[in-house]
Amino acid sequence: MDFVKALIDNKLLLTGSFVLTSGKISPYYLDLRRLSNYYDVFSDTVNKAIDKIKKIEFDMVIGIATGGVPFASFIACRIGKPLGYIRMERKGYGTDKILEADVKGKRIVLVDDVATTGGSLSKAVEAITSEGGRVVASLVIVDREEGAEKKLAEQGVQLISVYKIREILEYLLNSNLISENDKNNIREYLVKNIG
Template sequence: MDFIKSLVENKLLLIGNFVLTSGKISPYYLDLRRLSNYYEIFSDTVNKAIDKIKNIDFDMIIGIATGGMPFASFISCRMGKPLGYIRMEKKGYGTDKILEADVSGKKILLVDDVATTGGSLSKAVEVINSEGGRVVASLVIVDREEGAEKKLDEYGVKLISVYKIREILEYLLNSSLISDNDKNNIKEYLVKNIE
């Protein structure tokens, strides 16, 4: 699969030991903040995402800073939808806002690069809801399948992903792109952590 090969070749999928935002230790890390540096594969990903959300009724896109912003921006431009963004914490100066958008009375598509446990996404849903908006769906490039879908379901928000981590890792496990030791570490992680 071109997407997976591109991730590995461009070091957007790294193998080793990584601490995630959730605090978990993972044998792989998706560094999708640089995916937009590779226009062809990024553009293809955006096209696939738009195809997945074309039947969702929403008024505005809110990207989660910083990983979700390039993805949200491309989708906004291609679909002709307004765009805002949300930080995970206040910046401590200026207007000191977390949410940079007027979401009152609007149906929101929340966008990020990767979903793991759903902590960042659910926090964003809470902020948007408190400002009078309603998140109708959340879109990510990759769902790591470690609880985000279930967490968002508690808020009545559907998680949509362009790719699932299982398909990416299964491709790697059946390739010669990584060592046998790395394959064993990934298999063990999959058994313990993937829903």
Template sequence: MDELKREIVKKLIENGSLKFGEFVLSSGKKSSYYVDVKKSLTDPDFLTLISKTMLRLAEDCRLNFDKIACIELGGVPLAVALSITSNKPYIIFRKKKKEYGVTSDLIGEINGERFVVVEDVTTTGSSALSVVERVMERGGKVLGVLVVVDREEGAEDVFKEKGIGFIPCLKASELMKYSKA
């Protein structure tokens, strides 16, 4: 697994996804760095690497899932890639309901299946938690949350409290450590 982590770090760096400066995060928090995982998710090699890593982590943790769930935007390319690698269907939640056409906030179906949630980055975990809650409200079961980079700013505790597995491919501290190696 260590080798996969190093490959992920290498790709994130090559793709210019680790940025230093002054950033405002989704939660309103300020940060001196930003991990632009979405930029790397435009790279087919990164998509392949991440989906293989996520499938391996899910297998190692015995997450016997039927479907994949995500929220736009960052989760979508991940869900598509993992769907192709695992041959399991996926669903997408919209951040907001549409006001025309098909107005549901859900694309795909939930019929009591077992889900893994995928997310590009977790900071507070609130975005991934909204997916977990929305799957459960509709009768789905959530086995775990798989994330590319966890910034170690609270998400782990959020899911521990809920009794839901939280499985980052990489922690921010590992990203910083390996990026200097």
């Protein structure tokens, strides 16, 4: 899979021991904030994402800072939709806004780079809803398949991903791209966290 090779070659998928935003310890880390540095793979990912949402009716794209903003920007530009973004914390100065967009009465596709437990996405859905917008779908590059889909479903929001972590890791486990020790740690993590 070209996407996985690009991630490994560009050190966007790392193996080892990493603390995630959710607090979990993971044997791999997806550093997709730099994916936009690699135009060909990023452009291909954007095109695949657009294909995934082409049947959804929506008015605006909102990216979650920071990882979702470049992804959301490319998508909005290519499909000709307005763009906004949302912070996870108030900036503490100026207007002190979390949401940089007028979403009232608008149908939103919420965009981020990676979904794990869904905490950031869920918080963003609440913020958009409180401003009068309606999130009709959430789109990520990779779903780590650790609860985000279920959490968003409870809010009536569909999670759409360009890639599922299972397909990425299965490819990796059947390749010579990582060590046997890393493969064993990933297999163990898959069994415990993804099932």
